[in-house]
Amino acid sequence: MVLCERVLRDRPFFSLTTFIMETSHTEAGAGMEEVIINICAELAESPCAVVMADLEAACAVNERPNMPTSDRKYPNWSLVLPCSLDQLEAADLPDKLAQILNRRHAEHIGVSPEPC
Numbered sequence: 001m002v003l004c005e006r007v008l009r010d011r012p013f014f015s016l017t018t019f020i021m022e023t024s025h026t027e028a029g030a031g032m033e034e035v036i037i038n039i040c041a042e043l044a045e046s047p048c049a050v051v052m053a054d055l056e057a058a059c060a061v062n063e064r065p066n067m068p069t070s071d072r073k074y075p076n077w078s079l080v081l082p083c084s085l086d087q088l089e090a091a092d093l094p095d096k097l098a099q100i101l102n103r104r105h106a107e108h109i110g111v112s113p114e115p116c
Contacts, residue, residue: 020035020039021035023039023042024038024039024042025038026038032060032062033060033093036053036057036093037093037096037097039057040053040097040100040101041100044100044101044104045104051104052101053097053098053101055088056081057097058088058091058094058097059081059082059083059088059091060093061081061082063079
């Protein structure tokens with residue numbers, strides 16, 4: 001997130017939320033899933049060799065599992081996903097994110113974006 005760090009350093013009163021909304025071309029008041037889909041679409045346009053969506057994004061989780069801390073007050077790496085794997089497999093958001101990222105991959109290697 002070098003771009004994010006540079007923007008926040010150059011504009012100290014610029015919030016991360018504002019940065020995410022502007023970068024993902026998301027209107028104020030949009031739902032979390034729309035923000036996640038738009039961010040994933042923006043990431044898919046990047047020249048990075050590896051771009052992926054994590055399980056927290058696929059579940060639209062607001063909490064992050066790895067928050068830096070040294071006093072053990074935050075439960076690092078121990079947050080439970082809000083749904084079972086069966087529910088995740090049946091949900092629409094993970095499929096939408098996979099379609100976005102599969103299109104990206106297909107464009108780079110010249111194959112169909114449909115899963116096998």
